Amino acid sequence: MTNRIMPRNSTSSLPALLRRLLLAIAVSVAAIPATAQQSGDPAAPQVRPAVASAFAQRAMMLDAARAGGRIVAVGDRGTVLLSDDEGRSWRQAKSVPLNAMINSVSFVDAQTGWAVGHWGAILHTQDGGETWTRQRLDTTEDRPLYSVHFRDAQNGIAVGLWSLFLQTTDGGRTWEEIALPPPPGDTRADRNLMSIFASRGGDLFIVGEQGTVLRSTDLGQTWTYCDSGYHGSFWTGLALDDGTLLVAGLRGNLYRSTDNGDNWTPAQSATQSSITDLVEIDTQVLAVGLDGMTLRSDDGGLTFTATQREDRVALTAAIPIPGGTLLTFSRNGVLQD
Numbered sequence: 001m002t003n004r005i006m007p008r009n010s011t012s013s014l015p016a017l018l019r020r021l022l023l024a025i026a027v028s029v030a031a032i033p034a035t036a037q038q039s040g041d042p043a044a045p046q047v048r049p050a051v052a053s054a055f056a057q058r059a060m061m062l063d064a065a066r067a068g069g070r071i072v073a074v075g076d077r078g079t080v081l082l083s084d085d086e087g088r089s090w091r092q093a094k095s096v097p098l099n100a101m102i103n104s105v106s107f108v109d110a111q112t113g114w115a116v117g118h119w120g121a122i123l124h125t126q127d128g129g130e131t132w133t134r135q136r137l138d139t140t141e142d143r144p145l146y147s148v149h150f151r152d153a154q155n156g157i158a159v160g161l162w163s164l165f166l167q168t169t170d171g172g173r174t175w176e177e178i179a180l181p182p183p184p185g186d187t188r189a190d191r192n193l194m195s196i197f198a199s200r201g202g203d204l205f206i207v208g209e210q211g212t213v214l215r216s217t218d219l220g221q222t223w224t225y226c227d228s229g230y231h232g233s234f235w236t237g238l239a240l241d242d243g244t245l246l247v248a249g250l251r252g253n254l255y256r257s258t259d260n261g262d263n264w265t266p267a268q269s270a271t272q273s274s275i276t277d278l279v280e281i282d283t284q285v286l287a288v289g290l291d292g293m294t295l296r297s298d299d300g301g302l303t304f305t306a307t308q309r310e311d312r313v314a315l316t317a318a319i320p321i322p323g324g325t326l327l328t329f330s331r332n333g334v335l336q337d
Contacts, residue, residue: 248269
């Protein structure tokens, strides 16, 4: 089992230790003592390649992205799954140099993508997810990265535990750690950052614990905090085609902004189950979450109706497929129904 560090600011809202799911699976976690990180120490983490498995499709999956016509999903123990037929069949990636949790994946075209996860790992592919190389790894502490976003093949951002913020301008050959400004009223930035997304106009947003919504209007060079009016954890965010912003997370809390993040109002999510992903399909907004919940909105995210799977499996990610439907992922892997 991958070792994980509890957040410094752990409260009843429990900011997630994975990009989306760890509240649901309640894995016991602990920091590895610094003395165990010395070279040659048998207690030091052993980072090995992901293992090929006949049961890879049942592994917990946390994120998915399109690479051209291909769908690439990532998750537990370095599992990377590929589908070239809209999710009807899957195969495991040929080579992944990491056996720890992968939390997020981002592609800029059919071939070029990045994935991030535990031990601050950043992986890169140039063949549509078939094979991956390691661009970054830090086993001195398990400070996970929860989300990655690239606007083109050169410029990308990865965010994670305790406001870890990494930026590259050379396609990931080098990554620079950037110090974010402290939140209003605090002396340092140490909130867990769970998801990064872009508006249609190119502005960037990061959501995280304690109602955090960060905004950059200059391609990530500077960041300001938006007052969301919420104090729990946001796990995901989405910019709709009409410019509306939606952010969601713990206990079904979902907030909406129509002025690029200046002001936020709560939406009627119709659930108290935590929301893990948001998707727009044509004129509908859909969300998935824990307890097998799927939410649908026909009014731009103002109100939602909820349906629940009988098995109540925790849903972790979703991606649109032809026909106006969703392909969903869960703690039990890819869901085909």
